[in-house]
Amino acid sequence: MEVYHLYSGGKDSSLAAYILRSIGYEVKLVTINFRVLDSWKYAKKTAEALGFEHDVIFLDKKILEKAAEICIQDGHPNRAIQFIHERALEEVAKMEEVKRISDGTRRDDRVPMLELPKARSLEDRFNVQYIRPLLGLGYKTIRELTEKLFIIEIRESEKLEKSDYEVELRYLLRQKGIDPLSIFPKRHYQSRVLGWKEIY
């Protein structure tokens, strides 16, 4: 049972990968990249540290361009992040070999988050299973599990060597002469997983 798991190297997507592997899936981590930065390399490094197979999936830069437009229009990044994530899920789901896709979205997330009709639509349109191991877990549960499992580095978003959509989106905004801090929250801490606390 192979599952393609959207992976940023952060603690949520790492925890979801751990759960999937623990219950018997063959987990293939995939990191989305738009060829704007080589920020996928941080996720690859973490994936290797955790002992997972990892690939990069390059998507059309037009998706990122459109997301930049959306967040400039909105003055905040939520709808843009949601837009990228939906496109990412669709692009992975439509790949011939993909029967199961997953991500690290959590119960208490606002974005990215597929409401039930959209989740079912994704499954039906692409004939895949969409698995969200963290959807039934609250923030306390996730904090407890990730603190137990992982060595985690926490820094401000602006400084962190990360692989999520935000990194390339901020870079593209800067290229367009827009200060990402006018759109993203100023002190927004994010995490990166460096490895296991013990071997799992």
Add this chain to the structure above:
Amino acid sequence: MEVYHLYSGGKDSSLAAYILRSIGYEVKLVTINFRVLDSWKYAKKTAEALGFEHDVIFLDKKILEKAAEICIQDGHPNRAIQFIHERALEEVAKMEEVKRISDGTRRDDRVPMLELPKARSLEDRFNVQYIRPLLGLGYKTIRELTEKLFIIEIRESEKLEKSDYEVELRYLLRQKGIDPLSIFPKRHYQSRVLGWKEIY
């Protein structure tokens, strides 16, 4: 990390128990009973077959009486099942030793199902974590996993030796001179787990 898991012996609550144990929890299965029938014994048997610790938690029969009133009034069982499940979660959550509770509710269930505000309220009121391992899994995923893991017996609800709320609720309705088939769907298949296909 101990978790008290509401357990009926069915495939959903068994799968949820398997996931919890796989990711590192010490899982204590608890079956709710109202002392109307000794139907808890089927869940205990399955729990033992799967190698889990199991206890019965007896709740006040007034809860079941109230649920019977609700489903007589409604002509179908949904609101009554939801009512019992919410009371069951609260009663377990308020126990001194309980820090984490869980159940086998799934993404595609209508009842029982706690919407997000109710799930958070449960956590806040009783200072527990409420964990739902199946909330991010669709019916195809659950079918695939349970078929892989468990030897399952499928029969009509009316005939099955089960331990869920429905069994005692149907019995109480019959005692009141009401045909459960006037309230519950006529051909409603339910499942019971008999054991592992392999040892996990």
